[in-house]
Amino acid sequence: MxxxxxxxxxxxxxxxxxxxxxxxxxxxxxxxxxxxxxxxxxxxxxxxxxxxxxxxxxxxxxxxxxxxxxxxxxxxxxxxxxxxxxxxxxxxxxxxxxxxxxxxxxxxxxxxxxxxxxxxxxxxxxxxxxxxxxxxxxxxxxxxxxxxxxxxxxxxxxxxxxxxxxxxxxxxxxxxxxxxxxxxxxxxxxxxxxxxxxxxxxxxxxxxxxxxxxxxxxxxxSTEAFFRIKARYFKKWSEQINPFHPEIWVWGAGRKTRQRAKLLEKEGLKIQGFIDIIKGKTTQKTTLHFSKIPPPGEMFIVPMVMKYGAQELIRQNLLKRKYSEGKDFILLA
Known part of the structure; x- marks a missing residue:
């Protein structure tokens, strides 16, 4: 055999x-x-x-x-x-x-x-x-x-x-x-x-x-198909790891990111607001300027910006703020 x-x-x-x-x-x-x-x-x-x-x-x-x-x-x-x-x-x-x-x-x-x-x-x-x-x-x-x-x-x-x-x-x-x-x-x-x-x-x-x-x-x-299956399994992951589940904050307030974030809401996650480099970029929910992010332990952040290079900049920013990857935030794009 x-x-x-x-x-x-x-x-x-x-x-x-x-x-x-x-x-x-x-x-x-x-x-x-x-x-x-x-x-x-x-x-x-x-x-x-x-x-x-x-x-x-x-x-x-x-x-x-x-x-x-x-x-x-x-x-x-x-x-x-x-x-x-x-x-x-x-x-x-x-x-x-x-x-x-x-x-x-x-x-x-x-x-x-x-x-x-x-x-x-x-x-x-x-x-x-x-x-x-x-x-x-x-x-x-x-x-x-x-x-x-x-x-x-x-x-x-x-x-x-x-x-x-x-x-x-x-x-x-x-x-x-x-x-x-x-x-x-x-x-x-x-x-x-x-x-x-x-x-x-x-x-x-x-x-x-x-x-x-x-x-x-x-x-x-397609990109949308990838996001659909990500959302399904991210919900399961969040249930086990995210201390604020089902609440999350999404980093990225652009139109495409907001559309894809709705897939998370369909899975039962609750988006408390968006984080962006522009305060008030959308009126759909609270938009927090990234400089105003609180210390670790007060929110769970899901970066969803797809622009090339942006994810690593966001990741490094959060790590400098002492956020722990896989505990306080996780990349989803």
């Missing part, structure tokens, strides 16, 4: 699938199976997958008729036999030592349930500044503590880098279907259940950014 089951869904990936599969076959760790899940491809992808399966007994070819990477992932999970589950995308490249290093880490750290890694970003598009900034951010932290703190900023571990214990699937389930990014929801669910996650602080995957990537084409990966 293999130690690792690599789940690799594909849909119309004839130009990239072979390289992705070969990168897994060339792993220095050898106890694995690869589950190739065809999700109704209409190009030459299926023939490429069949060719690999015929040549290598470690490869199993499966078919998932329900369209969507969430259904394909669950098909792989239901058919996996390894102690560990590795995720892989059909348009990325895993470095040869990826599985070896990740399996070793989980074996040496039994308290950790999921491990990812940093990524090497490879762009195939113009105007990719946002993605590059995300990669810089996601490659800037790796500890369990930081992943827990930054979970509501963005997905904390790049999905095709993850390796996790089979028992997590058995206990917490696989991908859920809905109007949200399924990979982010799964990580938030694992973290909500107390699963410790980590990343190896080195690139173990080439993350290729094509125009066909789901994060660019599927509405479930």
């Amino acid at each position: 293999p130690e690792v089951s690599v789940i690799l869904p594909f849909f119309n990936a004839e130009n990239t699938l072979a390289a992705a599969v070969e990168s897994m076959l060339n792993q220095t760790f050898t106890s694995f199976e690869i589950l190739l899940i065809d999700n109704n491809s209409r190009d030459n992808s299926l023939a490429i997958a069949q060719s690999f399966a015929e040549k290598d007994l470690r490869i199993r070819l499966l078919h998932e008729p329900k369209q969507g990477v969430d259904h394909a992932m669950n098909c792989g999970l239901d058919n996996s036999s390894g102690r560990f589950i590795a995720r892989m995308d059909a348009d990325d490249i895993s470095f040869p030592e990826r599985l070896e290093k990740q399996v070793r880490f989980l074996n040496e750290n039994p308290e950790t349930g999921l491990v990812g890694s940093f990524v090497k970003y490879v762009s195939h598009n113009h105007g990719t500044g946002g993605f590059k900034r995300f990669v810089q951010w996601v490659n800037s932290f790796h500890t369990t503590e930081d992943i827990e703190l930054y979970r509501f900023v963005e997905i904390p571990v790049v999905n095709p880098t993850i390796l996790f214990r089979q028992e997590l699937f058995e206990k917490l389930g696989g991908c859920r279907q809905g109007d949200f990014p399924e990979d982010y929801e799964m990580q938030l669910r694992f973290l909500d259940a107390g699963v410790k996650m980590a990343k190896l602080p080195e690139p173990l995957l080439e993350w290729h950014d094509y125009s066909t990537r789901l994060t660019r084409t599927d509405e479930r990966y």
Whole structure:
């Protein structure tokens, strides 16, 4: 029985699938199976997958008729036999030592349930500044503590880098279907259940950014979809951590921030007011100038400003005021 089951869904990936599969076959760790899940491809992808399966007994070819990477992932999970589950995308490249290093880490750290890694970003598009900034951010932290703190900023571990214990699937389930990014929801669910996650602080995957990537084409990966699922799990987190729950103060009083803050209210949180660099920026609720923030212990602050660089300035401002991240405030954008 293999130690690792690599789940690799594909849909119309004839130009990239072979390289992705070969990168897994060339792993220095050898106890694995690869589950190739065809999700109704209409190009030459299926023939490429069949060719690999015929040549290598470690490869199993499966078919998932329900369209969507969430259904394909669950098909792989239901058919996996390894102690560990590795995720892989059909348009990325895993470095040869990826599985070896990740399996070793989980074996040496039994308290950790999921491990990812940093990524090497490879762009195939113009105007990719946002993605590059995300990669810089996601490659800037790796500890369990930081992943827990930054979970509501963005997905904390790049999905095709993850390796996790089979028992997590058995206990917490696989991908859920809905109007949200399924990979982010799964990580938030694992973290909500107390699963410790980590990343190896080195690139173990080439993350290729094509125009066909789901994060660019599927509405479930829109900014609003991310905020919807953040709001749902932030409410659950606030119940356990926020001493003033359900009361919060939102840092950011701009129109977009106020719109997204309404998602928190829909989940039952009560916004006491907004904090901004402009006093009285909105008349909807009290707007407090940031210089008038009281000492720690009098409010819980949720910074939601999305402007590039603003979040770190806000974070540093609060830390200088002796606010404790994860206790007195947490970033949510």
